[in-house]
Amino acid sequence: MDPMQEWKISFLRKFYLPIVLTVYTQYMGTKTINIKESAYQALKSMKREGESFSDVIIRLSRGEQKSVVDFVRSLPRDLKEELVVSVTRGKQELDEAHPREAQL
Structure with missing residues (x-):
C-alpha cells in the first residue's frame, strides 16, 4: 500500500470514525436520571431477559391492564x-x- 493510502486510512480511523460514533450516540437521545437504590432494585427485578431498563420503564408506564x-x-x-x-x-x-x- 502506498504511503498516501496508509495516511488516508490512518486519518479516517483517528478522526472520522470517532466523529461518526459521537454523532450517532448523541442522535440516540439518552438521558441520565437519578433514582434511589430501592427503585433501581425494583426495576431490576421486573427486567425480563434481553430487556433494557428503558424497555422496562416503557412497558410499565403504558398503563395497560x-x-x-x-x-x-x-x-x-x-x-x-x-x-x-x-x-x-x-x-x-x-x-x-x-x-x-x-x-x-
Whole structure:
C-alpha cells in the first residue's frame, strides 16, 4: 500500500470514525436520571431477559391492564417460590377443612 493510502486510512480511523460514533450516540437521545437504590432494585427485578431498563420503564408506564400472570411473572424468583409454598399450603388447609364431595 502506498504511503498516501496508509495516511488516508490512518486519518479516517483517528478522526472520522470517532466523529461518526459521537454523532450517532448523541442522535440516540439518552438521558441520565437519578433514582434511589430501592427503585433501581425494583426495576431490576421486573427486567425480563434481553430487556433494557428503558424497555422496562416503557412497558410499565403504558398503563395497560396487567393480568395476574403478568404480575406474578414480574416478581423476583425467591418471592415467586414463597408464593407457591403459601398458595399450596393454603389450598391444603382448605381441602382439609372442606373436603370436596365427588358427584356421580
